[in-house]
Amino acid sequence: MTIGQTVFLNGAFRPVGEATISPFDRGFLFAHAAYEVTAVYDGKFIDLERHLSRLRRTLDGIAIPNLYSDEAWAEIHTDLIDKNGVEEGLVYLEVTGGAYGLRDFAGPEIFEPTVFLYADARPLIGDVARDGIKAIFLEDSRWKRRDMKTVQLLSQALAYRAAREAGADTAFMVEDGYVTEAASANAWIVDTAGRLITRELSHSILPGITRAGVMDLLKGSGIELVERAFTPDEVRGAAEAISTSAGAMVAPVVMIDGQPVGDGKPGPVTRRIQRLYYEAMGVDVAVVAPWALG
Numbered sequence: 001m002t003i004g005q006t007v008f009l010n011g012a013f014r015p016v017g018e019a020t021i022s023p024f025d026r027g028f029l030f031a032h033a034a035y036e037v038t039a040v041y042d043g044k045f046i047d048l049e050r051h052l053s054r055l056r057r058t059l060d061g062i063a064i065p066n067l068y069s070d071e072a073w074a075e076i077h078t079d080l081i082d083k084n085g086v087e088e089g090l091v092y093l094e095v096t097g098g099a100y101g102l103r104d105f106a107g108p109e110i111f112e113p114t115v116f117l118y119a120d121a122r123p124l125i126g127d128v129a130r131d132g133i134k135a136i137f138l139e140d141s142r143w144k145r146r147d148m149k150t151v152q153l154l155s156q157a158l159a160y161r162a163a164r165e166a167g168a169d170t171a172f173m174v175e176d177g178y179v180t181e182a183a184s185a186n187a188w189i190v191d192t193a194g195r196l197i198t199r200e201l202s203h204s205i206l207p208g209i210t211r212a213g214v215m216d217l218l219k220g221s222g223i224e225l226v227e228r229a230f231t232p233d234e235v236r237g238a239a240e241a242i243s244t245s246a247g248a249m250v251a252p253v254v255m256i257d258g259q260p261v262g263d264g265k266p267g268p269v270t271r272r273i274q275r276l277y278y279e280a281m282g283v284d285v286a287v288v289a290p291w292a293l294g
């Protein structure tokens with residue numbers, strides 16, 4: 001990953017070294033902030049409209065005004081990748097409740113947001129997509145409004161640390177006996193009958209943009225989709241497991257708690273979904289991801 005040296009902060013593009021915010025910022029003090037991570041491939045954003053629509057929902061849910069129209073947000077995104085020469089990678093966006101020079105839980109009636117974006121150049125389709133990742137199960141200790149994309153990421157940061165300590169890459173988080181989602185991705189399994197299963201939308205999980213994109217592509221694919229919660233035992237007995245996010249796109253999950261999922265290799269349904277997703281992105285699959293061709 002290469003962080004672009006020009007960032008956007010509060011209305012202007014600046015060198016990253018000159019981009020500073022107040023220690024009284026509500027994002028810092030209270031994690032009072034929304035964020036989005038949008039993928040860029042071949043200089044084009046993937047599903048930016050959907051990310052901006054989710055941003056609007058999150059901001060509305062946490063009482064922060066949205067300073068820009070979708071068109072203005074899109075222009076900022078485009079200018080940011082142009083200024084940093086990013087053709088492939090991610091754009092991170094964060095909008096906080098701003099700073100008032102004091103620590104006040106409720107804050108003013110109307111917030112004056114802090115707006116920050118940076119670009120990160122990195123290959124989106126690499127070893128993770130080809131070989132898969134390892135996960136552990138972990139109790140989901142997050143707050144109850146996971147449908148809003150806020151920066152309260154301490155549970156997830158600790159989940160990644162626990163995964164690393166266990167020799168894994170991520171965690172499938174579990175609540176009341178059911179998997180909610182992965183630490184920073186939506187979770188899916190393929191059962192032994194070939195059905196693709198992912199948890200239905202609710203306050204318990206983030207409505208992933210990659211999840212929605214995959215679902216669009218499944219129409220007419222012949223792959224049967226079931227939206228319901230599944231248990232850790234179902235993951236252990238599954239033929240395949242997958243996680244989806246803007247960062248890793250469609251990632252095979254090949255081990256869980258040290259045991260192989262299925263035969264421990266990315267399975268045929270995963271490969272099919274990867275191929276559909278990459279083709280929709282405009283990827284030359286034969287060149288970039290020949291392993292997805294099956």
Ligand code: PDD
Binds near residue numbers: 037181
């Ligand atoms: N995370 N669930 C959680 C908890 C997430 O944090 C994410 C994304 C997703 C997938 O959403 P999407 O398909 O819209 O990226 C699901 C981002 C990439 C992150 O925190 O870096």
